[in-house]
Every structure is written in C-alpha cells, then in structure tokens.
Amino acid sequence: MKPLEPGDARQAGRYRLVAALGEGGMGRVLLGVAPDGRLVAVKQVHAEFAHDARFRGRFRQEVQASQRVSGAFTAAVMDADPDAATPWLASVFVTGPSLKEAVEATGPLPVDAVRRLAVGLATALTEIHRVGLIHRDLKPGNVLLTGDGPRVIDFGIARATEGGADLTGTGGLVGSPAFMSPEQAESRPLTPASDVFSLGGVLVMAATGRGPFTGATTAQVLYNVVHAVPDLTGVPPELRTLVEPCLAKDPARRPSPQRILDFLGPVAPATRPWPEAVHRLIEVQDTAVRTALSWPAPEPVPAPPRRRRWFPVVxxxxxxxxxxxxxxxxxxxxxxxxxxxxxxxxxxxxxxxxxxxxxxxxxxxxxxxxxxxxxxxxxxxxxxxxxxxxxxxxxxxxxxxxxxxxxxxxxxxxxxxxxxxxxxxxxxxxxxxxxxxxxxxxxxxxxxxxxxxxxxxxxxxxxxxxxxGAGYDLPPGTLLAADPCAVLDRTAVAAALGPVREVKPSRLRECEWTAATSLRLTFDKGYSTVPDDGSPVDLGGVTGTRHPVGDSCALSWNHRRIDATRTEHVRIFASKTGGGACDAAVAFGTALAKALPRA
Structure with a gap:
C-alpha cells in the first residue's frame, strides 16, 4: 500500500481515494472511502483501454452484469462509471492477501484449508455463472484470503478486454496462461467449464506452491495447458480426486461447481479459517489500512500556464x-x-x-x-x-x-x-x-x-x-419527475431504517439516508429483458429481487416499461453492521412500492 502521488486523482465518483493498493494488466487499484465511511477497492482502467470505444462498450456491459453477482465469497461490485475519462469500478474492500501472496510468503496451505478454499471458490463460481458470467481469469492473484473465507475478485471484467491485440497486447489472449483452460488458450468459445479448469489449477497451486502447468516460456506453458498431463506431484491424495476431473481437457468431463460442492460437503465453522501465518498477514494489512486512512492528502500539482488566457485551476x-x-x-x-x-x-x-x-x-x-x-x-x-x-x-x-x-x-x-x-x-x-x-x-x-x-x-x-423547456414526456406512472428523497415521509423511512440522522440527494435521481441502517435509493434506466436473479421477494404486489452481500443488501425491481428493451428501474442498497440490512431494505421497499405512482 502506497501513498498517492501529488498528481494523482483524489476522487472517483462519490469515492474519496486515499492510497494505491496495486497495479495489474488491466488497471490500477486504489483504496477508497464511500460517503458513509465504508471502504472500497477502486479499479481504474489503464489509458490504453480507456481510449478504445469497443472496450468501453464491453466494459459497460460486463460491469452491469457483475453488479448482479451477490455471493458470500465474492467482492461485490458496488458502483462504476464506464464513461469516465478513466473508467473505474468500485467493489467491496476486504482485508486479506491474495492467495498468490499468501503462498509465496507462508508456503502451501494444509489440506483442510485447501478444502475450505475449494468450497468458497466453487460457491463463488456458482453465483458468477448464475448471472450468465464467466470469470475468464480465475487465478491465485484474483483470490483474496480474508478473515472469514476466500473472496473472488474481478469476475466478468476480463471479457471487456477481448477483441484483438490492440486491446490485450497478447494477440487477443485474455487471462493468465498458467491457469487458463485449453479452450481459452486456443481462443475457442468458452463455457462456465473453463472456470472449473482454472479452479483446479488454483487448488494445485494452493496445495503445492506451483501450478499444474509450467514452462520456460509463455508459449511452452500454453502448449502444456492444451496437450500435457497436469503435474500433480505433491498434491495430497484426498485433494487429487478433486482436482484431476477439474483439469480434464474435455470441458464436458469437468464437474460443475455444484457437483464440487456436493463432493466436498459442508465445512466446519471457524473464526480463523487459515493458518496462523496467513492471519498475521491479514492483521498486517488491517494495520496498513488504518495507517493509510490517517495519511494527509498530498498537495496538488500546480497546472502549467496556458498560452492564451490563464486562470487558477479548479x-x-x-x-x-x-x-x-x-x-x-x-x-x-x-x-x-x-x-x-x-x-x-x-x-x-x-x-x-x-x-x-x-x-x-x-x-x-x-x-x-x-x-x-x-x-x-x-x-x-x-x-x-x-x-x-x-x-x-x-x-x-x-x-x-x-x-x-x-x-x-x-x-x-x-x-x-x-x-x-x-x-x-x-x-x-x-x-x-x-x-x-x-x-x-x-x-x-x-x-x-x-x-x-x-x-x-x-x-x-x-x-x-x-x-x-426541453422536458421529458411524462406518461402516467412515470418516476421521471419524482424526488427520491420525498416519496416517503420521514416517519415511514424511520419505521424501516430507524431514527434518521441525515437525508440528502447524492445525485439527481438518488437519495441517501443515514440511520441505524444506511440506505441509498436510485431511480434509473434498466433492461427489461434481463432475467430475474437473486431471491424474489413480495413487496406488497410488486416482486423485487434481493441480493444479500455480507452486511449489505441490494433490492431492485422494474417499475414502468419505457420501450421494448428498457424500463424505469428502482434500486435500493442498504448497509447495516451486524446484519439485518435485507430486512430493512425489504421494509423500505414495501413502503416505497405503495407510495410510488402506479405505472
């Protein structure tokens, strides 16, 4: 974790940026703080992608799909702006080293820890595949080991960089060669089974400290992925029975994530699921985050004078x-x-x-x-x-x-x-x-x-x-003219969220309440053809879709059809430390659905 440089941006959308977490092939990751105090990981896309219109279109689509992923073992995407000069997305920040960092620092994981890792990763893939995404870059660097289990990051985003050498820099090859599937290495069409192959490679690395396919060059690694038998030397027998079918060259022979979960069965609850050396790394990161939050912001770099009329830069x-x-x-x-x-x-x-x-x-x-x-x-x-x-x-x-x-x-x-x-x-x-x-x-x-x-x-x-005057046409039941902060009175909001300490519009069609439960309400434009996912919930005649995400909960529904593909959409995002966010979101949503104009 490094301090920001004087010339670095201090804000990405609503998020204040405080430190640099790292940098990868697609972008830079920074620690950010939301207005309600929650920490987020903000990924800013590299300029080489940002300047490509095709990338922006794919990035927008993948972000929208990724925001529907809500599994317990994923770091949920909270917000994004694919149209910014530097496109970015913000996901839930969790403290913990990547699997790659943990193994390099402390050595391979014991069997019980690898088994727990496998359950978490298979659960995450189940959620990712459920919304129609394929991760495409499941690797040790994209798996975080947190204090309560693994988290998969960057789901679905790798696809945005597909489209040719001008975007990927590797002749259109997207992913990490040592952990990609044979069909991915050969640029063949992918199915969710591709992620299962990557899962097998990740588990081998976790158990042995190295992947199942090695080579002196990238070309050799790719050849081995497609043609060679995986090297499972050192993989314990009880894990070998799991990873071998995952690494089958034929996608049809690989187990589904649900079959993997059925094979592994439940894992025992644990307050410290990893070896003590890994938990010490987590504690070190906790300390680093607290330190970073106390760093003063560096002085901005003054702008150079202009040729014509100079003015102080704002x-x-x-x-x-x-x-x-x-x-x-x-x-x-x-x-x-x-x-x-x-x-x-x-x-x-x-x-x-x-x-x-x-x-x-x-x-x-x-x-x-x-x-x-x-x-x-x-x-x-x-x-x-x-x-x-x-x-x-x-x-x-x-x-x-x-x-x-x-x-x-x-x-x-x-x-x-x-x-x-x-x-x-x-x-x-x-x-x-x-x-x-x-x-x-x-x-x-x-x-x-x-x-x-x-x-x-x-x-x-x-x-x-x-x-x-350049107004919208306002058909019956539309939300276009509605003030999201005024649809429900303070009494109704307090009944759902607890005593309200602050209420303010955070955007034109968005309002935030700070109470025992913090909640953000957004009226936006959604896709009418996107299938429902998550858990359906009755809001008193309106069916919403609920997505619990740790101490947070997302609830949404389509309000009024705009045309064949778009609707006016209602989104609620609630957060409450200690649980209960979904109960508050449903209570708020039920009251809101009754108060909204009828479409």
Whole structure:
C-alpha cells in the first residue's frame, strides 16, 4: 500500500481515494472511502483501454452484469462509471492477501484449508455463472484470503478486454496462461467449464506452491495447458480426486461447481479459517489500512500556464460521469448561438425540480453550438439524466444534469449569467464545465467536451435550453419527475431504517439516508429483458429481487416499461453492521412500492 502521488486523482465518483493498493494488466487499484465511511477497492482502467470505444462498450456491459453477482465469497461490485475519462469500478474492500501472496510468503496451505478454499471458490463460481458470467481469469492473484473465507475478485471484467491485440497486447489472449483452460488458450468459445479448469489449477497451486502447468516460456506453458498431463506431484491424495476431473481437457468431463460442492460437503465453522501465518498477514494489512486512512492528502500539482488566457485551476472530479476523450484547450469567455426557447417558458435551469423534468437527450439534439455546428443525440445512452452527442465531424460532447461535482481548492474566475463556472481537465485530454445547483451545491449541470472553451460554450447552450423547456414526456406512472428523497415521509423511512440522522440527494435521481441502517435509493434506466436473479421477494404486489452481500443488501425491481428493451428501474442498497440490512431494505421497499405512482 502506497501513498498517492501529488498528481494523482483524489476522487472517483462519490469515492474519496486515499492510497494505491496495486497495479495489474488491466488497471490500477486504489483504496477508497464511500460517503458513509465504508471502504472500497477502486479499479481504474489503464489509458490504453480507456481510449478504445469497443472496450468501453464491453466494459459497460460486463460491469452491469457483475453488479448482479451477490455471493458470500465474492467482492461485490458496488458502483462504476464506464464513461469516465478513466473508467473505474468500485467493489467491496476486504482485508486479506491474495492467495498468490499468501503462498509465496507462508508456503502451501494444509489440506483442510485447501478444502475450505475449494468450497468458497466453487460457491463463488456458482453465483458468477448464475448471472450468465464467466470469470475468464480465475487465478491465485484474483483470490483474496480474508478473515472469514476466500473472496473472488474481478469476475466478468476480463471479457471487456477481448477483441484483438490492440486491446490485450497478447494477440487477443485474455487471462493468465498458467491457469487458463485449453479452450481459452486456443481462443475457442468458452463455457462456465473453463472456470472449473482454472479452479483446479488454483487448488494445485494452493496445495503445492506451483501450478499444474509450467514452462520456460509463455508459449511452452500454453502448449502444456492444451496437450500435457497436469503435474500433480505433491498434491495430497484426498485433494487429487478433486482436482484431476477439474483439469480434464474435455470441458464436458469437468464437474460443475455444484457437483464440487456436493463432493466436498459442508465445512466446519471457524473464526480463523487459515493458518496462523496467513492471519498475521491479514492483521498486517488491517494495520496498513488504518495507517493509510490517517495519511494527509498530498498537495496538488500546480497546472502549467496556458498560452492564451490563464486562470487558477479548479480541481474537480465528477461522480459517475460520462466523460469524453479529446485534447486540451484554453478557456475563453464564450456565448451560445441563439435558439429560441419554448414559448412562455422561463424555468430555473439549476433547480432540481426543473432538471428532473428535463430530457438530457432533447436539450441539444439538432441544436447548433458555435464552432462545431449541429449536434445529434446518441440513441439510448442508458441513463435518465445524461446524454452523449456527436458533431458532424464525430466529436463527442456530453451533458449531465444534477450529477455530483467535487471541488478541491481554487476558485473559478469566470461565470455564466452570474453563476460561477467550475472547470476540470481530465487526464490532460478533456474538459468539463459545471455550474452548481444552489439547493445542493455538490451537484451540478455539466457539459463535457474536447476543450474548456467548447465545454463552456456548450454549457451556456444547455442552460439556455433548459430554461426554455426541453422536458421529458411524462406518461402516467412515470418516476421521471419524482424526488427520491420525498416519496416517503420521514416517519415511514424511520419505521424501516430507524431514527434518521441525515437525508440528502447524492445525485439527481438518488437519495441517501443515514440511520441505524444506511440506505441509498436510485431511480434509473434498466433492461427489461434481463432475467430475474437473486431471491424474489413480495413487496406488497410488486416482486423485487434481493441480493444479500455480507452486511449489505441490494433490492431492485422494474417499475414502468419505457420501450421494448428498457424500463424505469428502482434500486435500493442498504448497509447495516451486524446484519439485518435485507430486512430493512425489504421494509423500505414495501413502503416505497405503495407510495410510488402506479405505472
């Protein structure tokens, strides 16, 4: 664990970044802190992937699927922004070394510990496969040994890097050669059985300190994976009967994760499931985390002077933002071309009520913006309060309504109609311009473009158009105009969560309550064709899907169909130390379902 460097970002969405945990082939992992104090592991994708549009599409799909995984032996994905200049995802942070680190530091695990590991990994794969994912990179480095059992990380994300040598750097080969399946090594279609082969290799490594396939070169390792008999020297007999069928070359001959669980049977409960040397590593990490949380933030690196008009840099980081990729530019005072507002409209463009009723894909669609011409909305961005646009030359411009903005130091020196403008240049390649929402200053109206000049020009046009009226059509039963913080009164919320200490909108269509149980409610756009998973629960005439995740619980349901593929979606995420999060989420969801407008 290392301190952040002065030039490093301090925020990823809603999460404050405090330390660097490590770096891998796909990205960098950092320790983050959520607004409610929970720790998260934030993975920021390397720039080589971030600049590829195909990667972003796959990353978005895989993240959405990964968020449905809720097994006890996985580190659940809590949040993500695949559209940020540096795409990221945040998962539950758990303290513990990876299996690779533990074996290298303390030696192979004893039989009982390997058996417990196998039960945990098979349970995790059952959950991952249940939602239609294949891990594709199950290896010792992606298995954490925590104080109450193993955790599988990075499930489903490896697939996002598929698509060719330009993305993977290995001719399209995704995964770790020593632990991939023969069909993966030969780039053949994969099934969940591929993960079972990897599971067998991981268990051999845990029991012996080395994988079943070794070689002097990567090519030799891959050849051995496809053709050679696995080296099981040193694997105890009681484990050999398990790993041998997992390492069958024919996927059809491998057992399913459920068959593995049936074979192993239950494991005895244990407060310290690993050898004492491993638990000492966990304690060392606990101490390191506490130390990192006490580190002061380094001073930000001052920005270099600009060629044209210099202004003090305002360092801002936007939460769950759709960020474009482009080039630097100087910030100049700019005005928008005149498009007449809707007759009779004179709305406050920074009012939460106005923004909730505004369709971000109507604000600038077929509207002319100075210097780039007429914009066209990108169909179905997947969000209710943001939209991407393209210019005739293919440049990308994004609009966000009521999303989080994070300001660190400095003061803006420019304004629009008396409103201060906050500028942020992301990764030296894009710029966003934001004005704050007076009722909730951490939220803002934002335009993102290739230069700060264009971002401000676009923002001026956005404010003008919102003031003139660019509203959603509001069909009966819609949640579009609903204030998530006001659907339930304080008494009803307290009945579900306990005495409420704080309530605040964290985004335009999202609200958070802090009580005995902390809870976040989100109205968003979901897929109507995604099959239900998790445990169904009756919410008084509405069927929700419940996903317990340690001390947290996710509950969701589709509210109103938008079209053939999308719905207005309700998501609840509750957290309560010591258990009971799902009971609180269901109680809140039951009251909410009765209070929502009928679709």
């Amino acid at each position: 360092t801002a980081l936007a939460s769950v933002a759709a960020l474009a990729v482009g080039s630097l530019g100087a910030v100049l005072v700019a005005t928008a071309d005149a498009d007449p507002p809707t007759a009779g409209a004179n709305l406050d463009p920074t009012s939460l009520e106005t923004l909730r009723r505004t369709d971000p894909c109507r604000v600038l669609d077929q509207v002319t913006v100075r210097d780039v011409g007429k914009l066209g909305a990108v169909p179905d961005s997947g969000y209710l309060d943001r939209c991407d646009y393209r210019t005739k030359s293919g440049e990308k411009i994004s609009v966000k309504l009521g999303d989080q903005i994070y300001v660190e130091g400095g003061r803006p020196t420019e304004d629009l109609d008396g409103r201060p403008v906050l500028f942020t240049e992301i990764s030296g390649s894009t710029c966003d311009a934001s004005v704050q929402v007076p009722a909730q200053p951490e939220l803002g109206v934002t335009a993102l473009a290739e230069t700060c000049t264009l971002a401000k020009t676009t923002l001026a046009k956005v404010l003008e158009r919102v003031r003139g």
